[in-house]
Amino acid sequence: MLERKNIRADFLIIGGGSAGCMAAIRAGELNPEAEIVIFEKGHIRRSGTIAMGMDALNVVAVPGGDTPEDYIASLIKSCHKILDVRPSYVMAKRSFAILQRLESWGVNFPKGENGDYERLQVHPHGRFCVAMEAPDLKVILARKVKETGARVYNRVMATSLLTVGNRVVGATGLNLRTGEFLVCTARAVLLANGGASRFGLPNTGYLYGTYDYPGNAGDGYAMAFRAGAQLTGFECCMQTTIIKDANIPLLYITLTRGGKVINALGEEIDMGGTVSVDKMLREYWEGRGPLFIRLDHLPEDEIRKIESILFTTERPMQKRFFEERGLNFRQHPVEIYPTEIYLCGGHGMTGLVVDETAATTLEGLFAAGDVACVPRQHLTGAFVFGEIAAESAQEFLAAGMPGGLSSEIEEQANQEYNRLVSLINNPGGIIGVKEFEYKVRRIINDYLTSPKNELKLKNAILWMQKFREDLPKVIKVRDYHELARAVEIGFIIDCAELCGMASLARKESRWGVRHFRSDYPETDDANWLKHVILQRGNYPEINTSYKPVDHKV
Amino acid sequence: MSITVSRENCNGCGLCVELCPLDCLRLDEENHPYLKYDECWYCGTCETECPLGAIKITLPFLVR
Numbered sequence: 291m292l293e294r295k296n297i298r299a300d301f302l303i304i305g306g307g308s309a310g311c312m313a314a315i316r317a318g319e320l321n322p323e324a325e326i327v328i329f330e331k332g333h334i335r336r337s338g339t340i341a342m343g344m345d346a347l348n349v350v351a352v353p354g355g356d357t358p359e360d361y362i363a364s365l366i367k368s369c370h371k372i373l374d375v376r377p378s379y380v381m382a383k384r385s386f387a388i389l390q391r392l393e394s395w396g397v398n399f400p401k402g403e404n405g406d407y408e409r410l411q412v413h414p415h416g417r418f419c420v421a422m423e424a425p426d427l428k429v430i431l432a433r434k435v436k437e438t439g440a441r442v443y444n445r446v447m448a449t450s451l452l453t454v455g456n457r458v459v460g461a462t463g464l465n466l467r468t469g470e471f472l473v474c475t476a477r478a479v480l481l482a483n484g485g486a487s488r489f490g491l492p493n494t495g496y497l498y499g500t501y502d503y504p505g506n507a508g509d510g511y512a513m514a515f516r517a518g519a520q521l522t523g524f525e526c527c528m529q530t531t532i533i534k535d536a537n538i539p540l541l542y543i544t545l546t547r548g549g550k551v552i553n554a555l556g557e558e559i560d561m562g563g564t565v566s567v568d569k570m571l572r573e574y575w576e577g578r579g580p581l582f583i584r585l586d587h588l589p590e591d592e593i594r595k596i597e598s599i600l601f602t603t604e605r606p607m608q609k610r611f612f613e614e615r616g617l618n619f620r621q622h623p624v625e626i627y628p629t630e631i632y633l634c635g636g637h638g639m640t641g642l643v644v645d646e647t648a649a650t651t652l653e654g655l656f657a658a659g660d661v662a663c664v665p666r667q668h669l670t671g672a673f674v675f676g677e678i679a680a681e682s683a684q685e686f687l688a689a690g691m692p693g694g695l696s697s698e699i700e701e702q703a704n705q706e707y708n709r710l711v712s713l714i715n716n717p718g719g720i721i722g723v724k725e726f727e728y729k730v731r732r733i734i735n736d737y738l739t740s741p742k743n744e745l746k747l748k749n750a751i752l753w754m755q756k757f758r759e760d761l762p763k764v765i766k767v768r769d770y771h772e773l774a775r776a777v778e779i780g781f782i783i784d785c786a787e788l789c790g791m792a793s794l795a796r797k798e799s800r801w802g803v804r805h806f807r808s809d810y811p812e813t814d815d816a817n818w819l820k821h822v823i824l825q826r827g828n829y830p831e832i833n834t835s836y837k838p839v840d841h842k843v
Numbered sequence: 844m845s846i847t848v849s850r851e852n853c854n855g856c857g858l859c860v861e862l863c864p865l866d867c868l869r870l871d872e873e874n875h876p877y878l879k880y881d882e883c884w885y886c887g888t889c890e891t892e893c894p895l896g897a898i899k900i901t902l903p904f905l906v907r
């Protein structure tokens with residue numbers, strides 16, 4: 291079992307989702323000779339957040355409309371001032387080119403009668419969200435990747451990064467069907483594995499009914515942390531409001547097209563012409579939930595249009611949910627509810643520290659998409675920084691590999707191999723992966739969800755340290771699929787401890803209920819306009835430092 | 844949580860198993876898919892991709 295295989299790549303991409311596909315396509319364009327390898331945990335045709343397509347490109351500065359400068363002004367507000375604006379600015383500047391590129395591949399961006407793109411307002415200011423009709427977006431990207439000749443390893447999840455000093459030189463991978471263990475050395479590595487969707491436990495108690503694609507379990511955060519990269523934004527615990535129980539989103543689609551939000555007292559929530567999740571979460575926080583979305587005041591053709599988006603793209607099972615519950619927008623307000631907490635550099639601001647070239651703080655390692663901290667970058671960021679990462683990696687592709695590589699790599703690979711083997715051949719295994727994961731995520735709910743305070747956060751950290759110690763002793767793994775789940779639980783544990791540490795460090799409250807400390811209830815701009823940066827000491831020790839925010843483009 | 848497979852329509856090609864994003868499905872002795880791992884995200888990939896319309900997702904009891 292666990293056959294070993296060594297492979298080599300010029301450019302190793304971890305995660306064949308939105309960012310990873312775009313990076314492979316761009317890398318193939320720039321250097322058709324380069325050996326591109328993709329590790330994809332699922333199957334590239336339908337994996338990741340956009341497995342079933344997407345209905346908008348959330349950040350596009352359409353020429354003649356709101357500008358990249360306007361976007362930055364709006365973003366500083368929605369990030370409550372905690373951001374370095376340069377990467378976001380570069381993204382906004384390249385955003386329209388990405389739209390055109392997708393359009394040239396057959397992605398449909400519907401236009402109004404005047405020939406203009408449908409621009410919707412979801413940011414505090416400006417119309418940067420452009421409607422897109424793309425149920426097959428992922429299929430299109432996968433086809434483009436195939437044309438580059440990249441070698442795609444489906445069902446292979448990266449389990450660790452390989453390093454020589456401060457330089458990342460590859461990764462190990464586990465095939466979660468066959469148990470094959472891959473050791474891939476590479477000149478440059480891109481983390482494009484998404485955020486941490488399996489984090490808090492949904493209130494349904496169903497482990498996989500998460501808002502975002504549950505295959506993204508914070509793998510990249512944890513692997514990068516273990517390899518020594520700097521991480522940030524872990525105290526900003528994301529929540530949004532979505533259809534209760536189904537955990538399927540509908541906010542942007544309904545609210546940008548005339549939908550209203552009503553609270554339990556029957557009052558309409560005034561969001562000032564945009565979509566403010568902060569305001570909605572506040573209603574729950576202050577006891578005026580549940581909230582409902584109403585469309586019954588809209589004309590029939592508008593409701594039909596909304597339904598046709600909701601029921602075909604992104605999460606088409608929404609249709610079945612409506613049918614089974616007997617829900618109909620024409621007659622019923624639809625109840626929405628706050629999600630469990632999750633970590634994400636696409637909606638939120640959790641991720642590897644990166645600059646505008648997608649470079650991380652480790653040499654040879656790039657990060658793009660939800661795993662990187664480019665606050666609220668959404669799909670646009672995944673695409674733009676996927677491209678940028680491929681461009682930046684070229685320099686490493688031209689250079690040689692560092693010397694003395696083989697023995698160090700061999701040792702790290704052996705260690706990882708032995709770790710996996712001991713998880714699957716665990717004589718003390720008595721707790722199944724589900725049960726273990728359930729408890730970890732229940733503790734995340736209990737101690738990392740706001741209101742936070744010092745005691746709760748310290749409890750969270752202690753629990754995570756205990757879980758980390760216990761997991762290899764007690765976990766019962768029956769096959770390779772479950773082995774992959776056990777490895778993911780290890781990632782979730784690391785992410786939760788990072789979240790606890792960062793939340794403890796930020797002694798103020800910010801981002802509404804995303805980081806509310808009952809022991810420091812005020813927002814304190816005088817002392818806290820800075821990032822909390824986390825980095826490993828002697829693993830699993832976590833060091834904390836601070837970096838002032840940078841609002842200069 | 845379950846999926847319903849039409850034994851008449853399914854030809855056992857295994858495409859759904861191949862594509863399921865969360866690796867939930869396997870083929871049984873008769874080459875029909877079944878939900879081996881109760882981890883379905885109800886994304887709809889298997890239903891959409893099945894060329895014979897042979898597979899239908901049931902929403903998990905906990906969410907429906």
Ligand SMILES: Cc1cc2nc3c(=O)[nH]c(=O)nc-3n(C[C@H](O)[C@H](O)[C@H](O)COP(=O)(O)OP(=O)(O)OC[C@H]3O[C@@H](n4cnc5c(N)ncnc54)[C@H](O)[C@@H]3O)c2cc1C
Nearest residue numbers: 305307308309331337338339348447448636659660668669
């Ligand atoms: C429900 C929902 C709706 C959204 N709607 C919009 C929208 O309308 N407009 C918009 O602009 N943005 C939207 N977003 C945000 C946007 O979809 C994401 O920001 C973007 O897709 C992130 O891309 P990514 O490449 O980082 O992650 P993904 O596209 O999820 O790709 C990550 C890939 O990595 C793989 N992977 C994970 N771990 C490993 C590992 N260890 N080894 C190998 N592979 C691994 C996964 O299988 C996956 O294929 C939405 C997000 C959600 C959750």
